[in-house]
Amino acid sequence: EAGVTQSPTHLIKTRGQQATLRCSPISGHTSVYWYQQALGLGLQFLLWYDEGEERNRGNFPPRFSGRQFPNYSSELNVNALELEDSALYLCASSYRQAGVYGYTFGSGTRLTVV
Amino acid sequence: KQEVTQIPAALSVPEGENLVLNCSFTDSAIYNLQWFRQDPGKGLTSLLLIQSSQREQTSGRLNASLDKSSGRSTLYIAASQPGDSATYLCAVFPSGTYKYIFGTGTRLKVLA
Numbered sequence: 001e002a003g004v005t006q007s008p009t010h011l012i013k014t015r016g017q018q019a020t021l022r023c024s025p026i027s028g029h030t031s032v033y034w035y036q037q038a039l040g041l042g043l044q045f046l047l048w049y050d051e052g053e054e055r056n057r058g059n060f061p062p063r064f065s066g067r068q069f070p071n072y073s074s075e076l077n078v079n080a081l082e083l084e085d086s087a088l089y090l091c092a093s094s095y096r097q098a099g100v101y102g103y104t105f106g107s108g109t110r111l112t113v114v
Numbered sequence: 115k116q117e118v119t120q121i122p123a124a125l126s127v128p129e130g131e132n133l134v135l136n137c138s139f140t141d142s143a144i145y146n147l148q149w150f151r152q153d154p155g156k157g158l159t160s161l162l163l164i165q166s167s168q169r170e171q172t173s174g175r176l177n178a179s180l181d182k183s184s185g186r187s188t189l190y191i192a193a194s195q196p197g198d199s200a201t202y203l204c205a206v207f208p209s210g211t212y213k214y215i216f217g218t219g220t221r222l223k224v225l226a
């Protein structure tokens with residue numbers, strides 16, 4: 001069974017540009033969660049998608065957005081990039097009842113803003 | 115508000131030692147607790163998932179216990195190896211919510 005797949009592995013962008021990060025969940029999982037992990041900091045919750053809908057978002061500005069497609073894959077978009085957006089972005093997938101089955105994480109996308 | 119604390123923040127041990135990592139949480143109303151491992155710059159790998167009704171889970175050299183009433187979990191690693199060097203994170207899924215709350219992790223280094 002394929003795990004959670006994230007692409008690209010690394011992404012280098014210039015301040016002010018837009019970045020698009022992608023996540024493919026494990027087959028059968030309908031929920032996708034996005035987290036940001038800045039260097040030396042803990043995991044900060046960004047967004048939760050389930051069944052194609054945004055269900056909740058963390059304390060991030062609106063320039064962080066995304067969507068979930070009918071095949072449950074997801075895309076995270078970061079507009080008007082700032083230097084402090086440089087971080088490891090992690091995607092996790094789960095069944096709807098994450099409280100029962102837990103998260104499975106991908107290997108992350110390292111975003112560097114210069 | 116649920117808070118998750120992991121002590122110690124960093125730990126360095128010689129190869130072969132048995133060791134215990136600690137995780138404490140402030141609200142005992144949880145669905146489950148999950149332990150993860152993170153290698154530098156990489157994603158998180160799930161190690162063990164303990165449901166709220168369970169007391170412990172085991173996988174190979176790893177054993178995780180859960181004491182909901184006291185708000186504590188421990189991850190026991192037997193016969194540590196240099197390959198165990200990583201950051202270990204615990205996360206709790208509070209009842210009535212939609213996401214895990216993560217601790218800040220314990221950075222483990224096992225010396226050969």
